[in-house]
Amino acid sequence: MSRARCWRGAGGAFLGLLLCGVGILVAALLLRTFTLPSNRVIWQGPAVAEVVFTSEERQLLKRALVGAVRIPTVSVSEEEQNYTALAEFGEYIRKVFPRVFSSSIIKHEVVAEFSHLFTVQGADQSLKPYMILAHLDVVPAPPEGWDVPPFSGEERDGYIYGRGTLDDKSCVIGVLQALELMLKRGYKPKRSFYIGLGHDEEVSGHNGAMKIVERLQSRGVKLLFVLDEGLAVLDGVIQGVKRPVALIGTTEKGSITLNLTVNQPPGHSSMPPEETSIGILSAAVSRLERNPLPNMFGVGPEASMFEQLAGEFAFPLNVMMANLWLFSPIISRVLERTPSSNAIVRTTTAITIFNAGVKSNVIPRMARATVNFRIHPGQTVTEVLDIVRNTISDERVEISVLNSFDPLPISPFDESNFGYQTLQRTIHSVFSAAPVAPGVCIGNTDSRHFVNLTDSIYRFSPFKMKSEDLSR
Template sequence: MYRPIVILLAIAVFVGAGMVLRTLALRPQPPLASAVERLPLDEVALADGLAQALRIRTISHAQDAPIDDAEFAAFHALLAQRFPRTFARLDVERIGAWSLLLHWRGEGDAAKPALLAAHMDVVPVEPGSETRWTHPAFAGVVADGYVWGRGALDDKSSLLAQLEAVERLLAQGYTPARSIYFAYGHDEEIGGANGAARIAQTLRDRGVRLAFTLDEGSAITRGVVPGIDKPVAAIMAGEKGYVSLRLTARAPGGHSSMPPEDSAIVRLAQAIERLAARPPPPRLTPPVEAMLVRLAPELPFGARLAIANRELLSPLLLRQLGRSPVTAALTRTTQAFTLVHAGVKDNVIPTEAYALVNYRLLPGTSIADVQAHVRSVIADERIELSVEAGFGNEAPPPSDPDAPEFALIARTVNEVFPEALVLSGIILATTDNRHYTDLRDQAYYFSPFVYTLADGARIHGTDERIGIGAYADMVRFYVRLLQNVGDDG
């Protein structure tokens, strides 16, 4: 009678031993490269160049709003004036209204080209918040160790730092072995339809196939990952999709003194309540699994145990990740109830009520999947379901965090930021990078600036700024990256 128990205990010991062995195998890995000699730069001059760019109001207000051509023309003129070698030596094209495509032709061109992306447009300042800025949002002030202004983090610093790197390398007589493209959209903040999308179509028409693209979306964080003291460089390997669904309920209206049994508001509220109780289920995507595996050696034994044996312990792992809004968003298609509308007067029962629900889609989840989930959960055919017109897209397929192109970027990070722990994952928003999906083998998301929790409110918020030294390090990163990319050709 004891034999089955003994067998079960033996199996448990065997499985447990395997779990422990897999856990112990998650040890810290040595960096992919040694630090290179710190590149001497005139950091004050670099800061002044960025400040000049921040003074130009290249604002994207809305998809149907007019473009301020004079501001974008001034921005183009500034780039040409500040980077004369770049605009003389590289092929420079204006695409669409104000986007730019630069082509640095390689000497050998045996390898597929790479593409670095950034955008020149910025979001407007929230009306009424102007006085809360330490320095005016478009004054481009250099003070207290920072460059202040809208676009300092999102995303003019990336654009200017890339061109500063190209200009410096050209001055040294450097030419890459492989071609490198630079794609600078003018409408990323409103979807990129007339910027990056048209640049992508231009490359598509020319039969260009890219080894990889690198765009914004992540950074080097400090104090953001709980329990990790060292800076974390998150080179993301995917982004989410985006769609808003409109839920509409209709019912007889009338006078509030004689309410009918049926009500559009109540019917809509019931649908919202059901959706809130059953959000899309969590799951691990390959980039997030790679992130956890890279992070595990820095975590306590219990966390390493769950990550190393995630095939068996995924429910526990997903439950733990679900406790924080940030990590929960890494593991599920999120739903957010963002707008509800009904009625015109307090004593009139409305005949219609609607709500907008915004979804950020995990890679591998389609808009049709989300619609099916919503329809199943609501279980009420009287609720009309439609896709809200405007900005929306499927999530592009995730890229490989173990690909040679990822290793090349990670090696560059180790060379310039030797203390940083390199991770992967997916970004929780959308970028221009998605427009190049069918043109590249791999796509990554990373901007080499240091980002803290306090900086989270500055992007698209008040007092956007970047440290003078941090911006100089961005230039150092792009110099080294362009050398690594070019030499790899």
């Protein structure tokens, strides 16, 4: 046999093995794609009761939200809040929800002057209680960029506009209105639960939610689960998904805020040095922006989110999402391309304040920048700080930590967890069987203060959000 014929025979055998391997790989990919469990409602508890509102009740609900938005409960900092408005809000909810404040099964307490704690007594005291959170305060709302005055509560085209309609007075009013209507209809819960309304969530929650936690801890309370604001039903936000999907935040990112300061000899603009404090700081900030922190896709719950939603994607994305063990590098690079999805896969860097100089012909002694990092669940404050120091790599830049906390633990979202399955079942019922998956809450909520009371903390706001709503 000639050597050429021998090589042809070996090559044919190799090609056959290669094709066989490819066939096996394709079969494995398709098998996992069409057998991966996703969005099954496992818990077989009581069915979720259908809620029917009268037209009068709908008007009451709308008026209650409009009235709440009109009270400017603004938090600027921990030291600067509109306490007059917060006190007015307390009187407002007493007036709008009289049954809640007069019911024999509800105990109401004011905490730290402006926060509120409601204890709703259930029939079976042997059952561990759960808790629902919301907050009263809002961030400042300068009139620029608003089509209507930000505290008007004006209605246009079926939408109510104003600061707090999304974050978070819709949840405050929704929870209290639901409780008011349940009392009106004679409903008595089997399981006890708490409602906590903090007054300073936008500036830390140290004087609101933390004080509520301290009060519950002093009574030895342990919670089955906690529900706070967070992710929502996303319609057209996740590219490639065919219908609205609901994401429940099973964790939230950590945070670290740094001050970067440079001090150099001052001077006159007519005799500038080779490098100024502004130039040195600008270079440091530029290095941070040009060198983002590493892509951590797959370390947090984001991989489970895409796997559970795999069946909602069109081909070939459904195959890729169901087989992240193979396609994770590709998916992670695609997610980096837009700010909203990039925030899911890494610790983000945001330059938020830059201060330097007082006069056009004076070279300043000091330049300072403030940088905020939202930390991916796969990293810690210490790790991020080390990366920042190595990236800046300039001893002339002084780095000081203003505040920091690590990402929250990932709450369970398995088939046996009562809190997650209850939320999933309710979302399916209310939002026309919308698929549900775990996600990462990229903002921070009061729920982070409750980690010692439960290991099951979930973040979900019950409304639909379209892609154009993200900028709101």
